[in-house]
Amino acid sequence: MRLVFAGTPEVAVPALEALLESRHEVVAVVTRPDAPAGRGRRLVASPVAERAAEAGIEILRPAKPRDPEFLARLTEIAPDCCPVVAYGALLPKAALEIPARGWVNLHFSLLPAWRGAAPVQHAVLAGDDITGACTFEIEQGLDSGPVYGMVTDEIRPTDTSGDLLDRLSRSGARLLVATMDGIADGSLAPRPQSPEGVSLAPKIGVEDARVDFTAPALRVDRVVRGCTPAPGAWTTFRGERLKLAPVRLRAGDNALAPGEIAVEKKAVRVGTGSHAVELTLVQPQGKRMMAATDWARGAHPEPGETLGTN
Secondary structure, eight states: OEEEEEEOSGGGHHHHHHHHTSSSEEEEEEOOOOEEETTTTEEEOOHHHHHHHHHTOEEEOOSSTTOHHHHHHHHHHOOSBEEEESOOSOOOHHHHTSSTTOEEEEESSOTTSSBSSOHHHHHHHTTOSEEEEEEEEOOSSSSOSOEEEEEEEEOOTTOOHHHHHHHHHHHHHHHHHHHHHHHHHTOOOOBOOOSSSOOBOOOOOTGGGBOOTTSOHHHHHHHHHHTTTTTOOEEEETTEEEEEOOOEEOTTOOOSOTTBEEEOSSOEEEOOSSSOEEEOEEEETTSOOEEHHHHHHHHOOOTTOBSSOO
16 A cells, blocks of 8 residues: 555654555655754754655655645545554544545554553553553544554553553554555454443643652552653652652551651662652752662751652
8 A cells, every 4th residue: 555654753663664664655754843852942853754754755744734735745645544653633534534545543552441642651650450552543533433453562560651652662563564454455444442441541741740759659659650751750859850760669668758758878768658669760950860879868868858848
């Protein structure tokens, strides 16, 4: 099939790579416009645009996918199908009607669970044991279209959202190619999603990533892992933000009040609503990530001093 691939971030690149190596022809990519990045805030192309440029593929960067110029060009290209991975914009009905075999999205959950922008983060936050990826036909509803296929993956006790998304991006890429193959030869038809078990996964904001140490240790652990690497879990110390890397659980260690810091020679412990957790790496405001013990030697927390209370 002639394909136009739509995607923007790094997580979409494995799927683009797999399609480029498949028996299908990727004739163009659709991606978000170049965006300011870095300290100089210079315009930078998306990871998908960079890979497409290396492959010599036409790049379409509509400000909005309903722009007439974009719709006209997509009509001229006349793709058979448009596979999508984390494109980042809603597709209007006019765009959905252009490819003869529709738009097919690779979504990183087991639909109908976790429909929305942050399925992997919410799966970790919720303490799910199993997640996966689905390919489905895009329709006007939010991730509600019929499903072509899925793969599953176990969520490991130490997985961050970044770890899990990296694995799913690779297994999902293989699934997307297999889906294109099945659509092309007529062996694959989508099945409607179950009306049962629908859950939503809205975007995780910075405030959602603030750690509440009055919560049980297991919840603290999930919030930090679910928000790593983005948007980044954080708390406060002496009125300034302190970013947190994944913590270690300390079962049975319940001598500290929620947020209370205990500094030892080889560990920094913090109380929660149940038992303490051990900090591993922290990033003070305006500084690099460092070992929690190194931070404590410089910050000198006083006995009884707490995280997250200001």
